[in-house]
Amino acid sequence: MAIARGAGTEIIRSVQLHALNNTTETLIYGVRHHIYTILSIIVKVEAIATADNWVKCYLTGYDSGAGTAQASFVIFEPSLSLDQTFVWNDKFSFNGYEPVDFTGPIDSEAKQDAIADQLVSGDSNRQILKIYTEGADDFDVLCTYIDQNNA
Amino acid sequence: MAELKLNNVIGMSESSSTITLGSAGATKVSVATGKDLETSTTGKIKQKGAFMQNSVHQSWVLGG
Numbered sequence: 001m002a003i004a005r006g007a008g009t010e011i012i013r014s015v016q017l018h019a020l021n022n023t024t025e026t027l028i029y030g031v032r033h034h035i036y037t038i039l040s041i042i043v044k045v046e047a048i049a050t051a052d053n054w055v056k057c058y059l060t061g062y063d064s065g066a067g068t069a070q071a072s073f074v075i076f077e078p079s080l081s082l083d084q085t086f087v088w089n090d091k092f093s094f095n096g097y098e099p100v101d102f103t104g105p106i107d108s109e110a111k112q113d114a115i116a117d118q119l120v121s122g123d124s125n126r127q128i129l130k131i132y133t134e135g136a137d138d139f140d141v142l143c144t145y146i147d148q149n150n151a
Numbered sequence: 152m153a154e155l156k157l158n159n160v161i162g163m164s165e166s167s168s169t170i171t172l173g174s175a176g177a178t179k180v181s182v183a184t185g186k187d188l189e190t191s192t193t194g195k196i197k198q199k200g201a202f203m204q205n206s207v208h209q210s211w212v213l214g215g
Contacts, residue, residue, distance in 0.1 A: 001193075010204045039211055091212055146208050 010148045012039075017141040019046070020055070021133055027057070027143045030096035030127040032118050033151040038129075039144045041088040045080045047138035052079040054134045055086065055141075059094055061127035064115060067104030069125060080139075098125040 005011050017025050020043075028036050043055050056077040063071035078086055099114035106112050133139050164171045173179035173191070181189050190196060203209040 010208060012208070037212060146203075146212070148203070 005147070005149060007149055007151050010146060012144065013147050014142065014144045016143075017131070020131065020139040020141050021137050022135055024130050024132040025141075026128055026130055027141070028129040028145065030061075030094075030129075031149075031151070032097040033149070034096035035093055035148045035150070036096065036129075037091060037093040037146040037148070038088070039091060039146065041076075041131075041144075042142045043080070043086040043088075044140045045082055045084050045137070046140055048080070048082050049135035049137050051081060053137050054079045055131065055137075055139055056133070057088070057129070057131045059127060059129050061094060062098035062115070062125075063104070064099075064106050064111075065104050067102050069098055069101065069120075075129075094127055094129070096127060098127060 003011055015027055017027070027041070030036070041057060054077050056074060058072050058074045060070050060072055062069055075092075076086075076088055080086055095115065095118050097118035098120050099111075099117065100120045102111045102114055104111075106115075129143075131141060168184040169181065170183075171181040179191055179194060188196065197204055201209070203212065
């Protein structure tokens with residue numbers, strides 16, 4: 001049977017990217033009222049255009065300090081060599097959507113709750129996990145995560 | 152998620168020692184005196200209010 005992924009469910013998801021290069025790809029496309037918990041991200045260097053090219057994984061989302069949308073938060077950016085495997089093995093979570101915009105920093109319960117509520121409207125307010133490499137490389141990527149759907 | 156009301160469950164049966172939810176051969180949940188609380192093969196007991204529903208996921212995240 002199809003995996004139940006409706007409101008109130010919590011499922012394991014995975015995403016694979018073959019031959020990643022300097023074109024930015026999406027690992028997780030945020031959906032409102034979802035919480036994503038990264039379990040691991042594995043990167044294997046199949047081919048590398050220039051020695052020590054890096055792979056950069058970053059989240060576009062809300063900066064609660066400045067109170068601005070669509071800031072970039074870099075998770076990792078290691079330089080790699082041919083045939084190396086890089087494993088990101090720390091758990092972290094992020095929301096599918098940004099909060100209704102507020103004036104930073106967080107100095108009230110209302111602002112803190114706004115982050116959890118994810119009530120902003122608009123497709124441009126998704127929080128998206130992305131990845132790309134430094135050059136015309138060939139990196140394989142596998143990301144495993146938990147998707148909690150509270151929609 | 153719909154609220155489960157015992158008097159609305161089709162196929163509910165009850166004896167002096169057993170309560171079964173679901174029709175014969177398709178038991179969803181059964182309870183018998185001195186026995187386990189048992190669900191169907193794919194069913195599960197859900198803990199409401201926990202930050203994670205699945206104990207395996209909870210173990211992964213908390214490192215248990």
